Amino acid sequence: MDFPEALRASRRRRHLSQLDLALRSGTTQRHISFIETGRSRPGRTMVVRLGESMELPLRERNELLLAAGYAPVYPRTPLDDERLAHVRAALGHILTGHLPYPAIVVDAGHDLVLANDAFVLLTEGVAEHLLRPPVNVLRLSLHPDGLAPRITNLAGWARHILDRIPQDELYDELSGYVPQPSPGPDHVGFAAPMALRTARGELRLTTTITTFATALDVTVAELRLEAFLPADPATAALLAGS
Template sequence: MAVSEQRTQSEVGPLLRGWRERRHLSQVDLANQAAVSSRHLSFVETGRAKPSRAMVLRLAEHLEVPMRDRNALLLAAGYAPVYEQKPLADPMMEPVRDAIKQVLSGHDPYPALVVDGEWNLVDTNRSFELFTEGAAPELLEPPVNALRLVLHPKGMAPRIINLGVWRAKLLGRLSRRAAADPRLRPLYEELLEYPCHQEEPELDVPGLGDICIPLQLRRGEHQLSFFGTLATFGTPRDITVAELIIESFFPADEATAEAVRGMSRP
């Protein structure tokens, strides 16, 4: 066996094992799901067997590995990547851009935004200005990072009434993503240093009657309360499209709904 082949086999095995452990699956569980023998899977993870291109993709599918990381698995196994990453400005992306515009504009008068895999703003609707009011100009210079905008002391943070809860929620989500995507580690470490003078709960324990965590925001004399929904594109075949997240905010009470509708009137 050639040295280069030994190297790629030893690289892809630990990567697959890492993803399996991250998903809290045993070798037997994954083997049953992917319809392969647990013995063969063990050989793949230890580098004693070289997985085929189809096997790498099958295991990655059952492990719900993101497309960017599936390409990394293929490279580690000695195969060419299969997923492209076209910029959103590419002419072939026009249907995606049109869909984003329709979703965002259709959500007015309530705020909505689209972020990429690093939480950089891709687009927003007009009502997103409710969130950016009073933010320092440098935080609004492209590329605008949505998490930095929310948690920075010169961003939204001073206006967020329940900052401790939202900070814990966002940092927890980012920490889990950063464990699999090293690109996000510097951002996580930066945000971790931002000040917060509220308690940050380690566990999300709902109170009586709670159905979701609202974003409670001061705006002038109003106290606005929103809950958010996340949407992604179904069956993507491109990394850029797969990593896009559309977050739409809805009023959590009638007072917020009325206040926002009033702000949107001429």
């Protein structure tokens, strides 16, 4: 895909008009039009500004730069690199601080990166092949050998998961594990807390997502810390071991 086409596709995915993008990036609609038709070749600074203005993920900003003929700006450092030691330490503190509630860190592909000790409660009875790295947490949730048999509101929880991901190969795989969701007229993409049978009793869990909002490294920007929180006092007591 050449740069004009890549820019146009990115803009349309975010439902922005050329005027919207021009106002956000401090230029004119005419200039945006010229760029998208190939009549004007933007400099590297302009490409970076356009990516920022559309609030593209850092990986997509790098791809936009490559399409324009420029080297990527945002590094992609392996998480085990010494330069990201402070990131690993921060994540460790957050995961530990969330105990006795389960919490995990996943990457852009929904693969497990880190987990706290309470996460083992969610994976009890899961087939070994689903716990071999890389562990995809969405597959872990919906696979018949994973959490699915113990999720008592599986249809609603599956819909919640499928609503969050693009319709790609993973989507096709996951949707094959559960009845096809059939949202009613009031469906707005929100599902009830996950209800999960465990050795301690049934847990009702809601989730929150935390990201590094100011990250300038692709690896760090794509990390998601997902915390499971009790949806009722009974679940809180069960997780606390009382």
